[in-house]
Amino acid sequence: MMCIKAAVPRVGSLRRVLSMGLPTVWGAVAITYKLTCPLAQQNGLGARVVTSAVFFAVGTGLIVHVRRALLRELRQAKQVAGAAQSVLLRPLPPSVDGLTVAAAQLSADRGATIGGDLYEAVATEHGVRVVMGDVRGHGLAAIGTAAAVLGSFREAVHDEPELAGVLRRLDRALARHLRERAERDGTVAEEFVTLLLLEIGRDGELHALNCGHPWPYLLSGSLVEPLSRVDPMPPLGPFPLPADLSGLRCGQLLPGESLVLHTDGAEDARDAGGRFFALREVLRDAGETPQAVLGRVFTALLHHSGGTPKDDVALLVLKNDRQLQPTQGARGTARTATTAPRSTTHLQGNGV
Structure with missing residues (x-):
């Protein structure tokens, strides 16, 4: 050796x-x-x-x-970037505890494979926990911050029984990272992260904590609507978290319904005339499977922006493919929770 x-x-x-x-x-x-x-x-x-x-x-x-x-x-730089990408944004499994998953990222830097966006979905004893975030800036400059946040999330989701505890862990990890970088580089790092934490229970019940991030869209048949219209908290970094921190209940994700989490680069993309990308309208006819949704959105987005988006874009689609129980009805009608046995298997593979 x-x-x-x-x-x-x-x-x-x-x-x-x-x-x-x-x-x-x-x-x-x-x-x-x-x-x-x-x-x-x-x-x-x-x-x-x-x-x-x-x-x-x-x-x-x-x-x-x-x-x-x-x-x-x-070529060597691309190999290093690819290796860093595989560690930072690991390919998500195709299924997480009965939820079909697909995710992808589009970097604004030409030839880059890493942007300032981050996402992860993990099955835990507390439910499927998901994070979607956007680090200020894009490209390789944001990789250290994204790595600090994702590393803390992957550990905290298993340890903390409440989403509030997870968010506080992420806030401390970000503060520690920025402090260490300032000590190392001799400059104050003015950086922040918009972040959405989501918890999906076995019965489909949704809880969320939102720090300055766009709310995801709920897809239910032909219905496309924001998961919530509550004003989010400020992004992580510039301001301390409130003392009273509790997850917002956002209803249920019924079998057959999907959630589309995204970064602001999706809706902020503009065409040559300065018009914003109509993400909500595109989602109305985006397809049934998470993979089809990704393909439809990214194709429309690249066409809208002329193939050169100005900001990083990340999408994460989760579809509830758990079995529909006889007592469950369509959205807006009385229903009970799913009773299928809990799966603890974390399938490996690429969900994109």
Whole structure:
């Protein structure tokens, strides 16, 4: 193992030497030709043509070499970004405790795979708990903040019996991250995170805590409406959380219904005429499955924005595919909770 580790730096050093050596050799050849070759000292047309050809070949070689080096660095950067993406925003399982799940992110940075948006859905003994957030800014600059919030969420959802406890843990994690970054960089990090916490009980009962984030849309047949119209709390970071913090009850997610969580980049996207993207209208005919909803929304969004959105966009769709009990009715009628046995299996796979 130590031999392998020692060999890696040697390979990297050899590659750097070759990278610097080839341009040096080409430059030395050009200078040597100009100073020592008799043909290069002549002023005739033929001699000038040959000299120009030599320097053109050397220049072309240098350009090709630099281009290949830049492409190699770009490939390595994309590999690193992809690895970070897989750790930060892990592919969600296709199903979480009877809920079909699909999620995707679109970064505003061309060629980037990481943006400032974050999401996660986890099955716990307290219910399926979901987070959707948006870090101020986008691209690689926001990855540290998103990682701090997501890491705290993945641990807190299993430990805290109430959503309020989860949110307080996330608030402390964000404050600690910003404080450590300020101490390390010597600058005050003025950063905040809009955040939506959602808990879906086994009976479909919904509880939420919203810190400055857009409310998700509820899809029930042809009905598309916001889950709540209550004003959210301020984003995490600039202001302390209120002392009296309790989850807002938002009704039930019935079998067959879906929730579409999104970041503000979806509804804030504009076309060439400055018109906002009509997310709610697109959702009216977005399809039955979460995957179809994602495809329909992202296709319409890219068409609306001309293929270049100005902000990161993340979507997370959850559909209640638990069995409908005989005593349950449509939305707005009397119904009882589902009684299917609780599943503790966290399926692995990509929900997109």
